[in-house]
Amino acid sequence: MSVQDRPRVLVTRRTFDEVLASLRERFDVDDNQGDVPLAPDELRRRAAACEGIITAVADPVTAALLDACPRLRIVANCAVGTNNVDIPACTERGIMLTNTPGVLDDTTADHAWALMFAAARRVVSSDRWLRDGHWKAWGFMDWHGVDVHHATLGVIGMGRIGQAIARRGAGFDMNVIYHNRNRLPAADEAACRASYRSMDALLGEADFVVVSVPYGPATHHLIGARELGLLKPTAVFINIARGGVVDDPALVALLKAGRIAAAGLDVFENEPALDPGFLGLENAVLTPHIASASRATRLGMAELAARNLTAALSGERPPSLVNAEVTPR
Numbered sequence: 462m463s464v465q466d467r468p469r470v471l472v473t474r475r476t477f478d479e480v481l482a483s484l485r486e487r488f489d490v491d492d493n494q495g496d497v498p499l500a501p502d503e504l505r506r507r508a509a510a511c512e513g514i515i516t517a518v519a520d521p522v523t524a525a526l527l528d529a530c531p532r533l534r535i536v537a538n539c540a541v542g543t544n545n546v547d548i549p550a551c552t553e554r555g556i557m558l559t560n561t562p563g564v565l566d567d568t569t570a571d572h573a574w575a576l577m578f579a580a581a582r583r584v585v586s587s588d589r590w591l592r593d594g595h596w597k598a599w600g601f602m603d604w605h606g607v608d609v610h611h612a613t614l615g616v617i618g619m620g621r622i623g624q625a626i627a628r629r630g631a632g633f634d635m636n637v638i639y640h641n642r643n644r645l646p647a648a649d650e651a652a653c654r655a656s657y658r659s660m661d662a663l664l665g666e667a668d669f670v671v672v673s674v675p676y677g678p679a680t681h682h683l684i685g686a687r688e689l690g691l692l693k694p695t696a697v698f699i700n701i702a703r704g705g706v707v708d709d710p711a712l713v714a715l716l717k718a719g720r721i722a723a724a725g726l727d728v729f730e731n732e733p734a735l736d737p738g739f740l741g742l743e744n745a746v747l748t749p750h751i752a753s754a755s756r757a758t759r760l761g762m763a764e765l766a767a768r769n770l771t772a773a774l775s776g777e778r779p780p781s782l783v784n785a786e787v788t789p790r
């Protein structure tokens with residue numbers, strides 16, 4: 462294939478040099494190593510001439526974008542979540558959509574636990590207090606938090622990531638309960654040492670509630686004011702799923718009123734423009750959507766996205782095809 466005939470691909474956000482180098486061996490690559498997020502018009506302009514695009518969670522892949530890309534054969538989303546993509550619009554146009562499942566499960570589960578500990582043991586606020594020069598004397602009655610060990614962990618959403626979070630509970634002698642759209646097979650429940658509960662029962666029983674469901678119309682505000690109102694006053698609430706799954710203003714109001722102990726949040730509705738109410742809360746630990754952000758895992762995600770794209774543009778079935786029913790262009 463001559464250089465001119467090589468398929469053109471766009472990588473919408475900064476990625477690993479080695480991944481770009483391997484893409485350049487086969488494709489004419491338009492990269493964005495400057496990493497300024499592409500506005501919708503710019504994304505459309507640069508994707509228009511491409512056979513493939515590697516997208517990130519904040520890139521809206523809409524029907525209008527797809528219509529501007531007559532040569533496009535694959536959208537390789539570099540994320541496990543695909544809520545930024547209009548999946549039926551891809552399928553109707555014969556465009557393959559892939560994601561990056563599996564490679565980020567343990568890293569994301571680790572971050573859920575990091576948030577659990579940080580929120581329960583007040584790691585961030587006490588660090589801030591110390592740096593601000595307030596530590597004048599050791600205090601027996603200061604900085605009391607909530608115990609993680611022997612507490613009840615409730616996981617809402619028991620896909621691969623939810624199960625990885627649940628399995629870690631055994632290490633801290635926790636009682637693990639879960640809620641999922643469908644109850645897990647007995648062998649999976651046993652592997653996680655987890656017992657099934659209805660959502661309301663879980664919300665009322667768990668000391669730590671971790672939300673780990675995909676986002677879509679069915680899970681929009683799955684956790685709203687009513688559900689949050691069921692939490693124990695000592696509960697710690699964790700969201701590593703997606704903004705939009707939780708009604709953030711309702712959560713801000715709950716935390717502000719001290720109606721639960723604390724929250725640890727990695728994702729926000731309308732991120733990065735999160736509800737400003739969160740910023741003044743001492744009982745919330747906030748991270749900027751970094752649950753999968755270990756170097757090894759982000760590299761694994763980038764490599765899988767590149768493998769998906771390469772397979773699709775070589776006429777093969779990509780390893781993690783989301784719209785399996787698609788008839789490729």
Ligand code: DGY
Nearest residue numbers: 518539540541542753
């Ligand atoms: C995902 O993969 O969906 C994460 O939210 C981004 O790493």
